[in-house]
Amino acid sequence: MKPRFDWKLLLGGYFMGIAAIIPGVSSGTVAVIIKVYDRLVLSVDAVIRRKPEWLASLIFLLTLYGGNFLALFTLAGLMESLLENYPALMRIFFMGLIVGSLPIIIKKTTERDEKRFTLGTAVAFILSVGFLVGLNLIVNTDIDANPITTLTLGNSFLIFITGFVASATAIVPGVSGSMIQLAIGMYPTFVNALSTFNIPILIVLFGGMVLGLIGATRLITYLLKRFYQITYFAIIGLLIGSIYQIWPESLEGSGGFISLAIGVFISGFTLAYLSHFLDKNKYKKTL
Secondary structure, three states: OOOOOOOOHHHHHHHHHHOOOOOOOOHHHHHOOOOOHHHHHHHHHHHHHOOOHHHHHHHHHHHHHHHHHHHHHHHHHHHHHHHHHHHHHHHHHHHHHHOOOHHHHHHOOOOOOOOOOHHHHHHHHHHHHHHHHHHHHHHHOOOOOOOOOOOHHHHHHHHHHHHHHHHHHHHOOOOOOOHOOOOOOOOHHHHHHHOOOOHHHHHHHHHHHHHHHHHHHHHHHHHHHHHHHHHHHHHHHHHHHHHHHHHOOOOOOHHHHHHHHHHHHHHHHHHHHHHHHHOOOOOOOOO
């Protein structure tokens, strides 16, 4: 693989960063939509193990996460404002993206000569859907906690865990890192540190993000190599479960709003679905 800069990949990473700061939306889902999920997992493994393709993999990761971090720093405040002012339309758009991405990920289950439907795949699917539905029921998504703005020895661990969660969930489609951060009361700290460029907190935060990316990737690599179809059925379950997780609290409104909502959903669906056919340089899975 010849190392080269890919601006489309940078843009894809930017969209992953947008998703990472919206509660209920998964950056891992965006990785599936833009078809870099397999390559993301394999690239981290290649760099860690110093495989022959490690340099190309490193350039891939730097480009992808360069876009990711660019979005985190530039859009943390803006996305928080949009989510507050247009919550329903934003959620509907991402629902369209998720539904449009399902055919892409479902096709993954046919890439190997194995039985498609087994007890294992059924259990994996049910448990992953149940996990996200249950998470949505127990998590309070009100963003009302005061952010941590001063780094101390006592809060360093929580900030580190926040970074770990933010990065690790980028490898798990359907799971929203921001939603889990809300569950542990650290979402306001995450957004505030990015929007105010709080250097001490960002250092600890990014330390957790690096470890989270490495740890989660190693786990997913292991699962894909040994439990390929079960893993992908679990991912499908996470995608479907995330639809429930980001379902708008209210769809009441005028006829004009309903028409706009339908148009937004169709736009998201079309963007995700057609990208599967328009991409002429599909990454070939090497697991």
